[in-house]
Amino acid sequence: MSHHQAITVLGGGSFGTIIANIAAENGHQVRLWMRDAQQAEEVEKSRVNNRYMPDYPLLANVEACSDIGYAVADSHLIFMAVPSKAFRQVLRQIKPCIQPEAQIVSTTKGIESDSFKLMSQIMCEELPDHPIGVLSGPNLAKEVARRQLTATVIASNNPQVRAAVQRVLRRDYFRIYANNDMYGVELGGALKNIYAIATGMAAALGMGENTRSMLMTRSLAEMSRFAVCLGANPLTFIGLAGVGDLAVTCMSPLSRNYRVGHALGKGGSLGQIVEELGEVAEGVGTLQIVKHWATELGVYMPLVDGLYEVVFNQRPVQQVVQALMGGEQSSDVEFVLPRGN
Numbered sequence: 001m002s003h004h005q006a007i008t009v010l011g012g013g014s015f016g017t018i019i020a021n022i023a024a025e026n027g028h029q030v031r032l033w034m035r036d037a038q039q040a041e042e043v044e045k046s047r048v049n050n051r052y053m054p055d056y057p058l059l060a061n062v063e064a065c066s067d068i069g070y071a072v073a074d075s076h077l078i079f080m081a082v083p084s085k086a087f088r089q090v091l092r093q094i095k096p097c098i099q100p101e102a103q104i105v106s107t108t109k110g111i112e113s114d115s116f117k118l119m120s121q122i123m124c125e126e127l128p129d130h131p132i133g134v135l136s137g138p139n140l141a142k143e144v145a146r147r148q149l150t151a152t153v154i155a156s157n158n159p160q161v162r163a164a165v166q167r168v169l170r171r172d173y174f175r176i177y178a179n180n181d182m183y184g185v186e187l188g189g190a191l192k193n194i195y196a197i198a199t200g201m202a203a204a205l206g207m208g209e210n211t212r213s214m215l216m217t218r219s220l221a222e223m224s225r226f227a228v229c230l231g232a233n234p235l236t237f238i239g240l241a242g243v244g245d246l247a248v249t250c251m252s253p254l255s256r257n258y259r260v261g262h263a264l265g266k267g268g269s270l271g272q273i274v275e276e277l278g279e280v281a282e283g284v285g286t287l288q289i290v291k292h293w294a295t296e297l298g299v300y301m302p303l304v305d306g307l308y309e310v311v312f313n314q315r316p317v318q319q320v321v322q323a324l325m326g327g328e329q330s331s332d333v334e335f336v337l338p339r340g341n
């Protein structure tokens with residue numbers, strides 16, 4: 001019996017494209033759905049996703065298509081690779097046409113605005129009878145495309161989902177660790193985007209490596225504190241989906257969030273920067289969401305507060321930096337505990 005199965009990837013941006021090709025490298029028949037019919041036809045004909053991943057030839061067993069019903073029809077494993085803004089709407093589109101036992105795995109690193117919901121929570125709400133998982137880790141799509149050695153995390157409380165994703169995506173250059181802390185893994189992926197904006201900005205302002213290290217370490221403390229408050233396991237934050245993804249995103253100009261921060265630090269306007277980027281930088285929306293959510297929950301997040309002031313209220317960076325540096329001095333190991341504990 002063949003172990004090759006029909007796989008679906010929904011979203012034909014940079015990450016969806018590499019996930020589809022990796023599954024195809026393992027011999028699976030993959031349907032890669034994109035909403036734009038013309039784009040799908042071009043990819044299907046040229047065998048390259050020129051808009052998002054040029055110079056990355058797609059294998060013959062990746063089929064680009066724009067009919068979402070056809071994309072999911074025979075699949076028992078569906079990867080969601082659309083931005084968080086589109087996540088719920090795409091799930092609603094597939095609901096009537098998926099196989100009853102299809103497993104759904106999110107690769108999206110964001111939070112739904114207004115509802116403050118994580119992608120796993122949206123999946124539970126929209127498709128309550130389906131096994132779900134989330135994939136997250138230090139995975140710059142462009143580096144994975146070059147087959148740079150990379151590791152990622154599949155989080156699910158369903159062991160069959162963890163095993164299926166490990167089987168379908170494992171390559172000699174792509175290693176997949178398992179975790180059962182879905183909230184921790186997806187919060188790691190979503191929150192680090194905020195701090196990549198901050199480190200990009202710091203680099204543009206000529207701040208050095210001591211500063212970047214301070215920013216990254218205090219970011220880790222802040223994001224873990226927030227995530228633990230929502231029920232995540234603090235240990236997840238010393239793993240690939242926590243500090244691993246934070247590190248790569250805060251250090252690499254290949255990160256779109258880092259680039260947004262860098263351009264802001266150079267004096268650009270947010271609207272123009274985001275438009276010129278032409279790809280999703282989830283951190284901008286996540287910053288707004290987390291600022292409001294943390295206030296509601298009473299979680300102390302001075303970096304989020306400061307960055308929010310700079311990005312959305314045009315407060316001068318120097319003023320924010322002075323306030324942060326002059327703030328009450330706390331314990332270095334006040335890691336995941338709420339302030340005062």
Ligand SMILES: NC(=O)C1=CN([C@@H]2O[C@H](COP(=O)(O)OP(=O)(O)OC[C@H]3O[C@@H](n4cnc5c(N)ncnc54)[C@H](OP(=O)(O)O)[C@@H]3O)[C@@H](O)[C@H]2O)C=CC1
Nearest residue numbers: 012013014015016035081082086108109139140141279280
């Ligand atoms: N790129 C990376 O390195 C990584 C990204 N991720 C995460 O993956 C998610 C997707 O990002 P990524 O692939 O990089 O993004 P891109 O900006 O490269 O592509 C976004 C894709 O989503 C599609 N899309 C946008 N809006 C909708 C919608 N309303 N309905 C259907 N499709 C839509 C776009 O289609 P169109 O072209 O028509 O606009 C495009 O195909 C994000 O949450 C990101 O954080 C996770 C790991 C690594």
Ligand SMILES: O=C(CO)COP(=O)(O)O
Nearest residue numbers: 137138139140255256257
């Ligand atoms: O999530 C990523 C790397 O793990 C990609 O980061 P950006 O979305 O900032 O490009």
